[in-house]
Amino acid sequence: MTRKTRRDTLTALLFISPWLVGLAAFTLYPLAASLYYSFTDFDVLSEPVWIGMGNYADMAGDAVFWKSLYNTLFYAAFAIPLGLVLSFLVAVLLNQTARGRSVFRTLFFLPSIVPLVAVAMIWMYVFNGGFGLLNHALGPVLIAVNAVLGTDLRPPNWMADPYLTKPTLILAGLWQIGGTVVIFLASLQDVPRSLYESAELDGAGPARRLWHITVPLVSPVIYFNLIIGIINALQFFVTPFILMPDGATDRSALMYTVYLYDNAFRYNQMGYASAMAWVMFLLIVVLTWLATKLSRRHIYYAGA
Amino acid sequence: MTPDPAQHDRHPGETGPVMSRRDVLRRAGAVGAGLALSAPAPLLTGGCVRHEDRYTPDGRLILSYWEKWTGFEGDAAQALVDAYNASQDEVFVQRSTISDIQNKLMLATAGGNPPDIAGTWSWVVVPYAEKNALTPLDGYMRDLGVVKDDFVPVFWDMCSHRGFLWAMPSTPASLALHYNRALLRAAYDEDPGYFDRHGLDPHAPPRDIAGFEKLNDLLTVVEVRRDGATQAVRYAHLTEEEKRRPDERFAIRSMGHNPYEPDWYVATFWLFFGGRVWDGRDQVTPDDPGLTAWLGWIESYPRRFGPNNLQRFASGLGEFGGAQNPFMSGQVAMQLQGVWMYNFINTYAPHLEWDVQAFPALDPEALDAPTLVESDVLVIPNGARHPEQAARFIAFAASMQGQETLNLGQRKFSARKTHSDRFLRDHPNPHIETFIELSRSPNARPTPAMGIWKQYDEELRQACSSVYKLTKTPEAALRDACARAQWKLDREQQRWDRVGAARLEEWREDVR
Numbered sequence: 147m148t149r150k151t152r153r154d155t156l157t158a159l160l161f162i163s164p165w166l167v168g169l170a171a172f173t174l175y176p177l178a179a180s181l182y183y184s185f186t187d188f189d190v191l192s193e194p195v196w197i198g199m200g201n202y203a204d205m206a207g208d209a210v211f212w213k214s215l216y217n218t219l220f221y222a223a224f225a226i227p228l229g230l231v232l233s234f235l236v237a238v239l240l241n242q243t244a245r246g247r248s249v250f251r252t253l254f255f256l257p258s259i260v261p262l263v264a265v266a267m268i269w270m271y272v273f274n275g276g277f278g279l280l281n282h283a284l285g286p287v288l289i290a291v292n293a294v295l296g297t298d299l300r301p302p303n304w305m306a307d308p309y310l311t312k313p314t315l316i317l318a319g320l321w322q323i324g325g326t327v328v329i330f331l332a333s334l335q336d337v338p339r340s341l342y343e344s345a346e347l348d349g350a351g352p353a354r355r356l357w358h359i360t361v362p363l364v365s366p367v368i369y370f371n372l373i374i375g376i377i378n379a380l381q382f383f384v385t386p387f388i389l390m391p392d393g394a395t396d397r398s399a400l401m402y403t404v405y406l407y408d409n410a411f412r413y414n415q416m417g418y419a420s421a422m423a424w425v426m427f428l429l430i431v432v433l434t435w436l437a438t439k440l441s442r443r444h445i446y447y448a449g450a
Numbered sequence: 451m452t453p454d455p456a457q458h459d460r461h462p463g464e465t466g467p468v469m470s471r472r473d474v475l476r477r478a479g480a481v482g483a484g485l486a487l488s489a490p491a492p493l494l495t496g497g498c499v500r501h502e503d504r505y506t507p508d509g510r511l512i513l514s515y516w517e518k519w520t521g522f523e524g525d526a527a528q529a530l531v532d533a534y535n536a537s538q539d540e541v542f543v544q545r546s547t548i549s550d551i552q553n554k555l556m557l558a559t560a561g562g563n564p565p566d567i568a569g570t571w572s573w574v575v576v577p578y579a580e581k582n583a584l585t586p587l588d589g590y591m592r593d594l595g596v597v598k599d600d601f602v603p604v605f606w607d608m609c610s611h612r613g614f615l616w617a618m619p620s621t622p623a624s625l626a627l628h629y630n631r632a633l634l635r636a637a638y639d640e641d642p643g644y645f646d647r648h649g650l651d652p653h654a655p656p657r658d659i660a661g662f663e664k665l666n667d668l669l670t671v672v673e674v675r676r677d678g679a680t681q682a683v684r685y686a687h688l689t690e691e692e693k694r695r696p697d698e699r700f701a702i703r704s705m706g707h708n709p710y711e712p713d714w715y716v717a718t719f720w721l722f723f724g725g726r727v728w729d730g731r732d733q734v735t736p737d738d739p740g741l742t743a744w745l746g747w748i749e750s751y752p753r754r755f756g757p758n759n760l761q762r763f764a765s766g767l768g769e770f771g772g773a774q775n776p777f778m779s780g781q782v783a784m785q786l787q788g789v790w791m792y793n794f795i796n797t798y799a800p801h802l803e804w805d806v807q808a809f810p811a812l813d814p815e816a817l818d819a820p821t822l823v824e825s826d827v828l829v830i831p832n833g834a835r836h837p838e839q840a841a842r843f844i845a846f847a848a849s850m851q852g853q854e855t856l857n858l859g860q861r862k863f864s865a866r867k868t869h870s871d872r873f874l875r876d877h878p879n880p881h882i883e884t885f886i887e888l889s890r891s892p893n894a895r896p897t898p899a900m901g902i903w904k905q906y907d908e909e910l911r912q913a914c915s916s917v918y919k920l921t922k923t924p925e926a927a928l929r930d931a932c933a934r935a936q937w938k939l940d941r942e943q944q945r946w947d948r949v950g951a952a953r954l955e956e957w958r959e960d961v962r
Contacts, residue, residue, distance in 0.1 A: 187945050190560045191581035195948055204941070210934070276765030298698055303761045308921060395919045397912065411553060413905050414581070 180420040188417035201421035211422070213397050214405040220312055221401065222379035225319045229375055230368065233323040237330030238356065251331070258324030266388035269318045273389070275303035305390060311399035318385050326371050333367035334360065365445045372441070376433050380426060383407070402426060503835070510542040513839055517569035518551045519860075522793070526859025527569070533855055534846045541839045543567070555831060559583045564831035566840040569620060572608045572825045577901040579616045580946065582953055585830040586614040589961040590841030596848055602889055604823050605865040608896040614957050617827035618848045619865035621857055623788045624821045624889040625715065626881075627810070629655055631803040633783040637668050637684070644668050644686060654807060655784060657814040659722070659747060662707070662784075669706025669783045670755070674699060685755070696756030702763040705755075707784040709748060710764060710918065711776055715786050715822065717910035720744035721895050722820050723812040727906065727935075728898060732943050734906070736932035743812055745924030749917045757919050773798045788824075789862050792879040806881045808888060819891040825865065863889070901942050906935040 147155070159166070184201055186194035205211050240251050257265065272279045281301035288299045304314045341359050350358065361368070383403040386393075393400025406426070410419035504512040519527050524547055531543045548554055551570060558564045570578075578584050591597075598606045601619070609617040631653070638645055638652035645652050648664040656662050670685040674692055682703055685693075692699045709716050720727065725740025735741065752760055767781060768774020771794060776782040778799035786809050795802055811817040828847055830840045846852045853864040854873045861879050863869075863886045874883065888894060897903055913927035922930070 187941075187948075189581050189945075190556055191578070191583040192949070195945065204937075208937075274765050276762045278765075300758070303758060303765070306761045306765075306919065308919075392908070392911065392915075396916050396921050413902075414556065414577070 180423055183417050184421035184424050186417045188420070189414045190416045191414065194417060197417070201418045202425075204418065205421060205425065210397060210400065210405060214393075214400045214402045217312060217393075217398070217400055218380055218382065218402040221315055221319070221382060222376065224313075224316050225379050225382075226372065226375040228316065229320055229323055229326065230371055232320060233326035233371070234330050234364075234368070236323065237327045237334055238360065240327065240331055241334045254327055255324035258322050262322075262384035263388060265321065266318070266385045269314075269321075269385065269389055270305075273304035273314050273318075275301070275306060278304070280304065306395055308395045308398035311390060311394040315382070315386055315389070315399055315401075318389065319379075319382065326375075329367060329371060330364065333364040337363045362446045365441075366447055369437075369441050369445050372437055373434055376437060377430055380430055380433070506542045508539075510540060511836065511839060513541050513543045513567060513836055513843065514565040515543050515545045515567040515569070515843070516548045516551060516555065516565040517545055518548060519569070520547055523860050526856050529859055530847055530852055530856045533851065534843055537846065538842075541836075541843070543843050556583070559831045559833060562833050564833050566830065566834045566836050567843055568829050568831055570617075570827060570829055572617070572619070572827050573897045573903060575609055575616050575827060575829070576611050576899050576903065578829070579611045579614070580901040580942075582956070583832050584616045585832055585834060585837050586616060586957050586961050587618065587830065587841060587844070588615045590838065591615060591618070591845065594842065594845040596845050600867060601848075601865055602867055604889065604894050604896060605825055608823070608825060608899070609827055611899060612954065612957075614961065617829045618844050619825040620828050620847055621860050621862045622823065622825040622865045622889060623790065623862060624823045624885045624894060625786050625788050626806040626808060626821065626884060626888055627655060627784055628777060628787045628791055628804055628806050629784040630777070630780060631805055633669060633780060634665075637665075641668065641684070641687075654805070655810065657808070657810050659810050659812045662810040663750070666706035666784070667754070669704075671703045671705075672700040672755075672759075673703050693754070696754065697758040698756075700756075700759070702755060702759050704781045705763065705783070708760070708764075708782055709751065709914075710760070711767065711782045711785055712770055713911075716748070716914050717907050718822055718897070719747070719786075720910075721822060722809055722817070723747065724817050727910070728900060728939070732939065734932045734935045734939060736928050740812075741928055742924060745913065745917050745928055747812075748914050749920070749924055752918055752920050760918070770794075775799075778802055789879070789882070789885040790860075792881070793861055796878070806884050808891075811893075817893050819888055820893040820895070821888040821891060823889050823894045823896050900939070902935065902938045905938050906931075909934045 183194055185196060185198055187197045187200065188194035236254055240247065240254065244250075275281065278301075281304075284301045288301060291297065292299055302310055304310050337360060341363075342355055345355050345359055381403055382401055386399055386401045387404050387407070390399045391404070393404065402422070403426075406419050406422045409415040409422065506512060515531065517524070517527050528545060531545045535542055546565075551568065552574065555564065555568050555570060575584070596618070602622070605619040605622050606615075609615055609619060634652065634655075642652070644650070648661065650656060650661060650665055655665055664686075667686040668684050671682050672685050672688065673680050674683050674688065675681075676683075683700075688700065705711070709719055720741050723740040723744040725744050726735050726738050727741065728734045755763075767776045768779065773779065775794065775798060777785050777787070777791075778795060795804060808819040808821060811820050828844045830837050830844070834840055847856065848865070850864070850866055850868070850870065853866055854870060857864050858873060858876060861877065861882075863877075863882055864873065879885075898906070900906060909931035913922070913924075913931040916922035916927045917924050
């Protein structure tokens with residue numbers, strides 16, 4: 147490295163130093179500290195005590211840890227594909243030339259800018275087992291069904307029945323697909339019209355055009371949204387924290403991040419919570435790697 | 451060698467310092483870097499820096515006092531502070547209302563910059579003391595003449611742990627059964643024979659759980675289909691067939707009692723069954739007959755009224771702090787509540803006919819006048835800058851004047867054994883003496899003095915929830931809850947084994 151290159155490098159580093167300092171202080175240090183704490187018994191108020199792999203060993207035997215992990219993976223297994231398919235279809239619809247298109251686009255995006263806590267409060271009223279809006283709507287339907295079939299079906303208790311708590315959270319999570327829709331919409335507008343026209347001339351119908359032209363050409367964006375979806379689903383926090391803070395009956399809806407929060411800030415077990423955070427990090431890395439490996443052959447990069 | 455472009459930029463004949471573009475950029479970069487490096491410094495160290503002492507214009511040292519109360523409770527706390535500030539001219543206590551005080555106190559203490567005085571809860575004392583987050587008060591209180599003999603023992607004891615005093619009670623409370631006299635009377639008027647058959651008193655609920663549940667059956671009103679129409683019927687008047695499949699045969703309109711209304715104490719009802727949750731040392735007690743009886747009692751609710759019915763009934767109830775409160779609106783006739791309930795009744799349902807008495811016990815002969823007692827407390831966090839001055843304020847708050855100023859304002863009672871004549875005379879709660887008597891009962895129990903109590907309580911709540919929804923038997927739910935609690939207790943014990951000796955020595959030094 148010449149003297150000038152060294153000087154230039156130094157100058158460049160000085161210019162980006164605000165960001166570097168921020169990164170070091172607010173990202174790298176907390177990361178390193180949490181890694182260290184994960185090997186300690188740390189209650190926040192007193193000095194951490196080194197216990198090696200103790201927290202990780204405890205985690206392996208902690209039934210609630212496994213339950214929260216199962217709940218989160220269950221949620222992710224349904225919420226990610228449903229969210230992707232729904233947002234993609236909505237984006238395709240919003241990409242059509244129709245009157246009031248911009249109004250619809252705004253309406254679909256609107257829930258994404260409503261604060262999550264406010265949305266969760268609304269869901270509390272929607273899913274309330276006694277006077278909830280959903281059960282209010284279901285009531286007449288079930289009366290009709292009961293009259294025809296002679297059954298005794300009643301509106302369910304969405305937030306208390308252990309079989310329904312996770313589906314309730316999945317339904318609530320689907321509401322905020324606006325951000326994903328916008329990304330899909332942008333990519334859909336990049337698909338050349340000429341390809342659709344050629345396919346149309348060859349006799350391809352709307353479904354075949356969607357499957358053979360649209361999907362391959364937006365596949366990088368589907369992949370991107372899939373990765374973001376995995377991360378968001380595994381870190382799903384606000385809605386379950388507000389709707390079912392104790393995880394509902396038998397902890398059937400206790401999400402991983404909520405249990406992590408409980409350990410960190412309610413039980414003062416910051417060491418254990420840090421270990422949980424690192425396990426979550428590794429899980430996200432593995433799932434992202436897996437998604438990348440499995441989808442590599444199916445992604446088409448036009449410029450590549 | 452690369453020529454310096456700055457040389458080419460310089461005009462002939464130009465003298466003096468001329469800066470090249472690179473110099474300008476370099477210096478700007480250096481300034482930027484300097485700013486960037488220095489700007490976060492206060493942010494990073496702010497939590498750790500010890501600020502200078504603050505003084506009032508007349509030279510009084512300012513003490514910071516964090517408290518959680520707002521509204522009339524905040525006004526009462528301010529009256530206490532004002533009285534103390536007027537009583538001396540050395541310090542000035544500055545009260546700040548802090549929301550989520552528990553977490554903020556923890557973070558401020560961990561950051562080394564806590565307030566001088568903090569108002570928190572009695573259940574915080576043990577876990578915080580164990581974590582060395584509090585200042586032992588023994589020496590200070592001894593020097594200030596504050597002695598145990600002046601206080602109701604249970605309130606002093608709940609502020610002590612491992613032989614040290616960590617807090618002083620500010621606003622104590624005991625729990626009692628609140629009941630709606632009008633609903634009791636209406637039930638008697640409708641079916642006096644039921645009262646006779648079951649030996650019930652038309653003026654007050656029974657003192658035993660079995661009789662209490664008989665009364666509950668009569669006070670609970672359900673909607674049932676009879677002769678093609680929906681009728682409101684007392685649960686006790688349902689036919690056996692109608693009772694057999696509750697979720698399918700009826701819906702609940704109002705209840706005599708429901709342990710989940712409110713759900714605050716659902717995991718502590720065991721004390722009315724003579725239960726014990728641990729041996730006081732290092733073992734939880736899953737086989738305790740009182741605990742099993744308690745969960746069996748919880749299970750009797752969904753068995754009688756239907757798990758889905760109970761869920762629907764609960765989800766239709768109004769908020770606690772409002773006119774739709776189930777007790778005040780007559781949807782629940784009897785509930786376990788604390789001394790504070792008067793404040794809500796007085797505000798939202800001033801015409802309610804209500805009374806209080808001890809909550810019934812499984813065996814009232816063996817367990818007379820049982821109650822759960824708790825207290826808000828004042829502590830000096832470890833690392834507070836002015837512990838001596840803070841202790842003087844706490845001693846003032848614990849004096850008869852301080853206790854009565856605060857607790858008359860908050861309509862609670864004093865933690866001291868004696869009170870002035872004026873205190874009872876001026877107290878607006880017509881039932882305050884019942885709460886005072888209950889707090890002095892030999893069966894007044896505080897929450898267990900365990901560092902993991904909140905977590906244990908959470909596990910017991912889960913057990914209750916599973917039993918209440920009939921997803922687990924009481925035995926299985928209790929076994930699961932206690933297994934987890936034991937695991938957590940063992941972890942805590944291991945930690946204490948590592949640090950305990952040093953900590954005890956440190957505390958002994960502190961109080962010397």
